[in-house]
Amino acid sequence: MEDYALRIIISSLSMAAPLFITGVGAIFSERCGIINIALEAMMLIGAFAGVIGTYYTSSPWIGVLCGVAAAGAFSVIHALICIKYKANQVVSGVALNMLASGLTVFLVEIIFGIRGTSDNVATIPNINAMLGFGPATLDSFLYKALDFSPLILIGIAIVFIADTVLFKTVFGLRLRAVGEHAKAADTLGINVSKMRYFGVIISGLLAGLAGAFLSLSLSGNFRKDMTAGRGYIALAAMIIGKWKPVNVFAASLFFGFAQAAETFVTSLVIFGYIVPPQLIQMLPYVLTLVILAGFIGRAVPPHDLGIPYSKEEKI
Amino acid sequence: MKKAHNFNYTAIIKTIANNLVGSTYSIITALTSLKAKAALLLLIAPLIFILSAPVLSPENGQEASYSAAFAGGVNKIVITVKSKINSEGSMQREVIIPADEQIVQFAKSEFFGETVPQGYSENYIGAETLENGMVKLSANFEDAEDCAGVLMVEKDLYFTTRHQIKQSIPQYSERAIMDDVTARFEFELPASIIKIQRDKKNLTRQFGVLTTNEFVLNARSNMDLFYQFNNYGPVSTVFILLFAIFAAAKITRRFDYILLPLLAITIAFLFAAIVILAIGESPFSALGAITKGAFGSQTAYLNLLLAATPLIFTGLAVAFAFNCGLFNIGGESQLMVGAFAAAACGYYFNLNAFIHVPLVLLAAALAGGLFGSIAGWLKTRFEIHEVISTIMLNYSAYALLGYLVLLPCFKESGPNPQTKEILPSAVLAPFFHRHDLNYGLIIALATAFFIWFLLYKTTVGFNIRAVGLNAAAAEYSGVGVSKMIVFTMFVSGALAGLGGAERVMGVFSKYNSTAFVGYGFDGIAVALLVNNNPIGVIFSALLFGFLKTGGAFMNREIGIPVELVIIIQAIIIFFMAADKIVKNILKLKE
Numbered sequence: 001m002e003d004y005a006l007r008i009i010i011s012s013l014s015m016a017a018p019l020f021i022t023g024v025g026a027i028f029s030e031r032c033g034i035i036n037i038a039l040e041a042m043m044l045i046g047a048f049a050g051v052i053g054t055y056y057t058s059s060p061w062i063g064v065l066c067g068v069a070a071a072g073a074f075s076v077i078h079a080l081i082c083i084k085y086k087a088n089q090v091v092s093g094v095a096l097n098m099l100a101s102g103l104t105v106f107l108v109e110i111i112f113g114i115r116g117t118s119d120n121v122a123t124i125p126n127i128n129a130m131l132g133f134g135p136a137t138l139d140s141f142l143y144k145a146l147d148f149s150p151l152i153l154i155g156i157a158i159v160f161i162a163d164t165v166l167f168k169t170v171f172g173l174r175l176r177a178v179g180e181h182a183k184a185a186d187t188l189g190i191n192v193s194k195m196r197y198f199g200v201i202i203s204g205l206l207a208g209l210a211g212a213f214l215s216l217s218l219s220g221n222f223r224k225d226m227t228a229g230r231g232y233i234a235l236a237a238m239i240i241g242k243w244k245p246v247n248v249f250a251a252s253l254f255f256g257f258a259q260a261a262e263t264f265v266t267s268l269v270i271f272g273y274i275v276p277p278q279l280i281q282m283l284p285y286v287l288t289l290v291i292l293a294g295f296i297g298r299a300v301p302p303h304d305l306g307i308p309y310s311k312e313e314k315i
Numbered sequence: 316m317k318k319a320h321n322f323n324y325t326a327i328i329k330t331i332a333n334n335l336v337g338s339t340y341s342i343i344t345a346l347t348s349l350k351a352k353a354a355l356l357l358l359i360a361p362l363i364f365i366l367s368a369p370v371l372s373p374e375n376g377q378e379a380s381y382s383a384a385f386a387g388g389v390n391k392i393v394i395t396v397k398s399k400i401n402s403e404g405s406m407q408r409e410v411i412i413p414a415d416e417q418i419v420q421f422a423k424s425e426f427f428g429e430t431v432p433q434g435y436s437e438n439y440i441g442a443e444t445l446e447n448g449m450v451k452l453s454a455n456f457e458d459a460e461d462c463a464g465v466l467m468v469e470k471d472l473y474f475t476t477r478h479q480i481k482q483s484i485p486q487y488s489e490r491a492i493m494d495d496v497t498a499r500f501e502f503e504l505p506a507s508i509i510k511i512q513r514d515k516k517n518l519t520r521q522f523g524v525l526t527t528n529e530f531v532l533n534a535r536s537n538m539d540l541f542y543q544f545n546n547y548g549p550v551s552t553v554f555i556l557l558f559a560i561f562a563a564a565k566i567t568r569r570f571d572y573i574l575l576p577l578l579a580i581t582i583a584f585l586f587a588a589i590v591i592l593a594i595g596e597s598p599f600s601a602l603g604a605i606t607k608g609a610f611g612s613q614t615a616y617l618n619l620l621l622a623a624t625p626l627i628f629t630g631l632a633v634a635f636a637f638n639c640g641l642f643n644i645g646g647e648s649q650l651m652v653g654a655f656a657a658a659a660c661g662y663y664f665n666l667n668a669f670i671h672v673p674l675v676l677l678a679a680a681l682a683g684g685l686f687g688s689i690a691g692w693l694k695t696r697f698e699i700h701e702v703i704s705t706i707m708l709n710y711s712a713y714a715l716l717g718y719l720v721l722l723p724c725f726k727e728s729g730p731n732p733q734t735k736e737i738l739p740s741a742v743l744a745p746f747f748h749r750h751d752l753n754y755g756l757i758i759a760l761a762t763a764f765f766i767w768f769l770l771y772k773t774t775v776g777f778n779i780r781a782v783g784l785n786a787a788a789a790e791y792s793g794v795g796v797s798k799m800i801v802f803t804m805f806v807s808g809a810l811a812g813l814g815g816a817e818r819v820m821g822v823f824s825k826y827n828s829t830a831f832v833g834y835g836f837d838g839i840a841v842a843l844l845v846n847n848n849p850i851g852v853i854f855s856a857l858l859f860g861f862l863k864t865g866g867a868f869m870n871r872e873i874g875i876p877v878e879l880v881i882i883i884q885a886i887i888i889f890f891m892a893a894d895k896i897v898k899n900i901l902k903l904k905e
Contacts, residue, residue: 035702037702037706077889081889081892081893081896085893085895085896086895087892087893087894087895088642088892090642090644090702091642091839091843091888091891091892092889092892092893094644094836094839094888095885095886095888095889095892096885098836098840098881098884098885098888099881099882099885099886099889101878101881102878102879102880102881102882102884102885103878103882105876105878106590106876106878106879106881106882109876109878110594110876115876229710232706232707232710233710235703235706236707239703276718278714278715278717278718279714279715279718281710281714281717282710282711282714282715284710285707285708285710285711285714286707286711288703288707289693289699289704289707289708292693292697292699292703292704293693293696293697293699294697301700
């Protein structure tokens with residue numbers, strides 16, 4: 001029974017990690033006023049570049065760095081188009097999602113010669129392996145308790161660092177000010193564009209980390225559209241968490257638990273009815289709408305979200 | 316290298332006809348969007364097309380005979396393929412191979428299709444053992460399209476085979492020898508020789524004999540040249556079209572509607588060309604293959620129209636909502652909901668076709684519309700931004716439909732979850748006996764004109780556009796903004812739902828969980844390219860249909876992944892959205 005609980009906890013954490021890492025990144029972007037629905041794209045790029053980096057260097061850690069860097073570079077496109085060229089941020093996000101989904105599959109076929117799936121690459125060892133637990137200790141509690149990826153710990157650390165940065169530092173205050181009222185922030189001498197670039201790129205870097213986690217910790221290869229809507233669930237988690245890192249972490253854990261439960265519990269029975277797994281899959285999305293509708297505490301987005309800022313225009 | 320001209324008059328007439336369709340398209344574009352002066356300019360284009368006719372593509376033969384030999388290290392394998400297509404579209408294919416289980420499996424999937432075509436029995440491939448340790452596989456196909464790779468006649472089959480070999484044996488090299496009547500391809504492997512011999516009537520290209528390693532490159536570049544000649548007509552169509560519209564845009568100075576889309580397309584193509592160069596292929600042969608795949612034959616034209624039909628619907632859905640200031644990215648799920656409703660109604664009502672077809676269309680529109688209007692309601696009642704709500708509704712719908720399709724009252728066994736097939740009375744009649752293109756295209760065109768009329772010629776349309784331009788001002792002038800938003804989302808969803816109905820009633824005959832993916836998102840690109848003009852959507856959908864059909868053909872011909880088309884599409888959206896970039900390039904003032 002203890003084993004069972006442990007496995008559910010670790011599995012929930014693994015499912016939740018890509019969600020809260022991406023979700024926390026999305027907070028940076030949305031808090032500074034840039035809508036980012038290209039999270040899915042940035043995760044895909046991160047997952048892809050992670051695999052490619054590992055493939056050529058055979059070190060998964062360098063792979064993670066490649067994934068983070070590539071997604072960061074990819075987010076610069078979004079930043080440029082939204083901030084410098086003041087385009088519709090949603091349209092840019094849609095285009096990026098399309099681009100990433102096409103580009104990654106295209107490159108996988110060119111590089112590996114197979115349609116849709118890359119070769120298997122080295123994965124990041126779990127913590128127990130890193131600490132040198134051998135097969136002899138297979139049954140020990142510590143071995144099972146530490147059977148998860150170190151990236152999860154990094155992710156949890158990021159949640160709390162992000163919370164501190166956003167709410168306890170000058171940088172965070174400025175970032176939020178830019179998203180709430182860009183004109184006022186500008187008047188106070190804050191460089192609106194610069195803050196927004198920071199926000200979008202941080203969100204890209206973190207989404208890349210989450211993507212690299214997917215490919216280098218969970219699966220060990222890249223598959224076509226392997227993020228499978230996780231970018232959008234992260235967006236949902238961000239809204240449900242009301243643009244606050246710790247809340248987003250909690251919401252992601254809930255979604256992660258729902259996903260993990262799916263693999264452990266074949267059928268969920270409530271009051272004698274069997275709840276089909278597809279309806280559980282719907283849960284995050286429906287819940288987001290319910291929360292946005294204000295039934296469970298109103299979620300209010302940053303005031304200037306989605307509005308491009310230019311100094312000359314009057315408001 | 317000797318290049319022999321072989322004037323074939325049917326082929327000349329065919330090319331002229333092909334080009335005429337291309338030029339008619341450009342004339343229509345001109346007339347709908349431009350003033351007389353510009354239209355006149357465009358009239359020059361057809362002349363150039365016709366002049367290009369003598370540089371011809373060789374006629375595709377109707378009968379092919381190959382013999383291929385390839386080796387898996389030790390044994391030499393010889394495969395002989397004979398295909399015969401009759402005039403009424405049926406086809407007979409014979410494959411002679413060594414009696415080896417693995418090779419038989421390979422030959423079955425390569426030359427007869429990986430799955431049993433619909434309506435054929437499990438053992439539709441006849442096998443006969445010959446004296447010399449060979450097996451003869453043969454099958455008759457009522458419809459040539461049921462057979463794997465049949466539309467690719469001999470040359471194309473060669474390319475598929477080559478692609479297959481290239482994927483399984485990375486160090487292979489090849490040698491091609493062709494003269495006026497025969498073409499022979501020899502594949503050389505580290506262990507032994509692969510040989511493909513073909514008889515071909517009209518292919519008139521000669522390759523010198525070179526050492527194997529050099530030849531890989533050489534054969535490739537000669538092939539590229541071959542494609543350039545082969546596709547000179549269609550390629551010139553595209554280039555001249557672009558040039559003419561560009562010139563016309565300069566004359567009329569209509570940036571938003573003509574110059575911007577055109578430049579977005581050009582930049583996207585340039586980017587694609589760089590990508591193709593980067594992976595070591597020729598952009599000309601890729602563009603040649605794309606244009607040939609979409610304009611190369613009658614079937615290609617029909618495929619283009621077939622691919623464009625659902626894009627007209629989803630493009631209209633996005634464009635209509637945009638006119639009210641709403642960004643509907645839920646077209647994907649609205650189309651699926653409509654498709655599911657159509658499949659259910661198509662199966663469960665047994666009526667006269669004259670009642671059944673409209674009923675199914677109505678059901679699909681209603682289902683898509685109601686699903687779409689949820690987003691409208693959420694926006695007016697709870698102020699939830701439609702982008703967020705449609706994303707969430709998309710994923711909710713995927714899960715919900717995934718559940719519904721497995722219910723015993725809808726489910727039909729198959730590789731993917733799917734519904735039962737619709738009754739014949741609910742089928743949208745095809746235009747031609749052997750092609751899926753159906754009256755859904757007419758409905759799509761009529762719908763586009765109806766939406767244009769609704770938006771620009773009626774009070775409701777005026778109010779919708781007023782809300783789109785300035786919701787607050789519209790409210791003060793007495794327009795019921797909330798009502799308009801819900802109504803717009805309903806119509807938008809209904810349009811997407813109709814797109815799903817067309818696919819079910821004309822093409823797939825059922826709802827399944829994989830076939831309806833992508834149309835909704837493509838619709839966004841379609842609408843944005845023409846600034847959400849309903850009539851423009853038709854042309855934009857044709858362009859994307861062209862890319863899709865041609866992209867699939869290009870993939871078969873030269874092995875460039877079909878995702879290139881998605882990349883082109885994404886870049887087009889970028890530049891349409893970020894029009895300031897284009898304006899900077901052109902140094903235009905706002």
